[in-house]
Amino acid sequence: MDVLKKFMMIVEKTNMWVGKMLVIVNALAVFVITFEVVMRYAFSKPTNWGHESMTLMYAVIYVMAGGFAHFYRAHVRVDVIYALQSDRTKAWMDLFTSIFFFTFVIVLAWTSWNFYWSSQMMEAGGTLFGVNVIGENSFTDWAPPLYPVKFMLFLGSVLLLLQGVVWFIRDINMAFWGRKLA
Secondary structure, X not given: OHHHHHXXXXXXXXXXXXXXXXXXXXXXXXXXXXXXXXXXXXXOOOOOXXXXXXXXXXXXXXXXXXXXXXXXXXXXXXXHHHOOOOHHHHHHHHHHHHHHHHHHHHHHHHHHHHHHHHHHOOOOOEEEOOEEEOOOEOOOOOOOEOHHHHHHHHHHHHHHHHHHHHHXXXXXXXXXXXXXXX
């Protein structure tokens, strides 16, 4: 049981840490887009990297925040019925709906890995210090690599899956034994 609790603690602390890091990424994205707007409208000197880097940062925030949101059970649910139930009935309902959750997240992880890997293996003609580097790049003049952002989709789905496993364990404990697992 101690190993299980340690696993659950590691998953939850990892998702909390990722959530806190995403706050920093969000602040950076806000700074970048503010800089881009000021340069574009105040000085008529738009950057070729500002809008795209902000878009990529918000893509990372969007895909990596799943586990953090699931830690707080902040995803959408139909509270009209759910909120009126006892903790034990809620756990049974969550166990039933976990079939759909795990199906979705496993398919997401599988397809996002394939999406990332095909992007990583692309010969896009990128160079770093004169050495050819494989991997998909954006088609803009700035041409940042896209495969790290696509890897974040896979990593975010894994973190969401692990947080789902933690809640599944908690729900089993509540549904069968009527106890909250600390």
